[in-house]
Amino acid sequence: MRRPFRGLRGRRPLFTAGILFNTALIGLAMSTLGATPAAAAGPNVTETAWIPLHCNIGGPSSGPAVHIAVALRATHPSSLNPNENFRLTNVSAVQVLPPLAQQVGYVTFGHSNAVEGIVKDFEQVLTNAKGNFTPGGTGTQVNAVAAMQPPNGDAPPVGTATVSQTSPRDPLIDPNTAHPSPLAAWTNNNSNVSVPPSDPRRHDEFSFGPIPTSGSATGNAYGPAPGTGGGPAVTSGSADAYTIRPFTVTGSPGQNVVLDVGDASRPVTHSDYADPGPTIAIAGTFFFAPGAGKWIDAGGGNPYPIYCGPDNSPKRTPKPDPTMVDRFVIPINCDQGGNHQDGGGPMAGCQDYGQSAVVLPLSIPGGNSGVASAAAILVVLSTFLLVAFRRRRAGRL
Numbered sequence: 001m002r003r004p005f006r007g008l009r010g011r012r013p014l015f016t017a018g019i020l021f022n023t024a025l026i027g028l029a030m031s032t033l034g035a036t037p038a039a040a041a042g043p044n045v046t047e048t049a050w051i052p053l054h055c056n057i058g059g060p061s062s063g064p065a066v067h068i069a070v071a072l073r074a075t076h077p078s079s080l081n082p083n084e085n086f087r088l089t090n091v092s093a094v095q096v097l098p099p100l101a102q103q104v105g106y107v108t109f110g111h112s113n114a115v116e117g118i119v120k121d122f123e124q125v126l127t128n129a130k131g132n133f134t135p136g137g138t139g140t141q142v143n144a145v146a147a148m149q150p151p152n153g154d155a156p157p158v159g160t161a162t163v164s165q166t167s168p169r170d171p172l173i174d175p176n177t178a179h180p181s182p183l184a185a186w187t188n189n190n191s192n193v194s195v196p197p198s199d200p201r202r203h204d205e206f207s208f209g210p211i212p213t214s215g216s217a218t219g220n221a222y223g224p225a226p227g228t229g230g231g232p233a234v235t236s237g238s239a240d241a242y243t244i245r246p247f248t249v250t251g252s253p254g255q256n257v258v259l260d261v262g263d264a265s266r267p268v269t270h271s272d273y274a275d276p277g278p279t280i281a282i283a284g285t286f287f288f289a290p291g292a293g294k295w296i297d298a299g300g301g302n303p304y305p306i307y308c309g310p311d312n313s314p315k316r317t318p319k320p321d322p323t324m325v326d327r328f329v330i331p332i333n334c335d336q337g338g339n340h341q342d343g344g345g346p347m348a349g350c351q352d353y354g355q356s357a358v359v360l361p362l363s364i365p366g367g368n369s370g371v372a373s374a375a376a377i378l379v380v381l382s383t384f385l386l387v388a389f390r391r392r393r394a395g396r397l
């Protein structure tokens with residue numbers, strides 16, 4: 001006579017162990033459900049991009065040509081996740097004036113021994129990311145100067161910044177009437193024209209200088225923009241570093257976010273070498289003539305317009321340090337190890353990346369995804385054990 005539950009009794013240790021294993025895991029899962037895991041923030045990295053510039057003094061296709069460079073330094077996340085918001089911090093741009101560029105200024109502008117001016121446009125082009133700036137662009141093309149003006153995120157707060165002239169402003173980064181661009185050339189120029197603080201030419205731009213130069217220079221002159229002063233070392237002068245945000249990742253895992261420079265829709269044609277390229281920067285420069293004791297302007301108190309594109313000519317300013325990069329490149333991953341800044345979701349866009357796709361339907365919004373995955377595995381294991389037991393039991397009836 002066959003005894004009831006004989007099959008179950010024969011496998012009682014295994015079945016009991018399975019129940020105890022599941023119970024223990026469920027207890028562990030339940031004890032941690034709702035707990036907020038510590039953020040696995042990846043480190044930031046600081047890099048300097050070397051950007052050789054080929055510029056015309058006067059217009060996008062005319063005037064004396066000069067070959068200079070910009071050393072663009074920024075701190076950014078070491079990696080990013082899909083749909084994540086991120087920022088660039090401690091951003092500073094140092095202008096580099098090689099000896100020949102200083103000599104051109106000396107010969108052309110009254111034996112000048114210093115330059116100062118403004119930057120109205122510095123173009124960044126983004127791959128697998130977009131900028132969210134108005135003004136300054138709302139897509140893959142960003143004017144970094146305009147992006148630092150109100151009401152954007154790192155300009156003064158919207159409201160007080162756009163209505164009250166007494167709101168906090170940095171005259172070197174986001175000047176207004178109460179805090180205008182402080183260049184001496186606005187009031188001490190060879191046109192004898194005083195440009196008042198209320199004049200729009202002194203608003204919404206970066207200011208730089210004066211950077212000392214020499215017609216007999218044998219080394220580079222450096223000066224931060226935005227910033228004040230300059231001199232013979234890359235650290236000369238005082239930079240006004242800034243943060244720019246928000247950027248949003250649009251790429252997928254395995255791709256890179258690339259932050260490069262230039263606007264291909266506006267080419268610059270250079271007057272000494274035929275190497276047209278996208279516009280990188282539009283600036284304005286005054287040259288100080290020591291004999292006259294005044295800043296040489298382009299007339300009416302205006303700076304000389306400077307249009308710059310990439311320098312692919314034989315006079316390209318060489319990179320002084322091999323560790324400098326050509327552009328900022330940030331990998332996109334789904335390991336939840338990036339810096340989840342500005343409200344970016346750590347796993348947004350990663351639903352079908354790896355085996356976790358099997359258990360994502362059981363994820364709990366705001367909960368511990370690891371616990372949700374463990375709970376899903378428990379459900380699968382429990383179902384498997386139950387089905388196996390039923391099949392075995394049915395075979396013995």
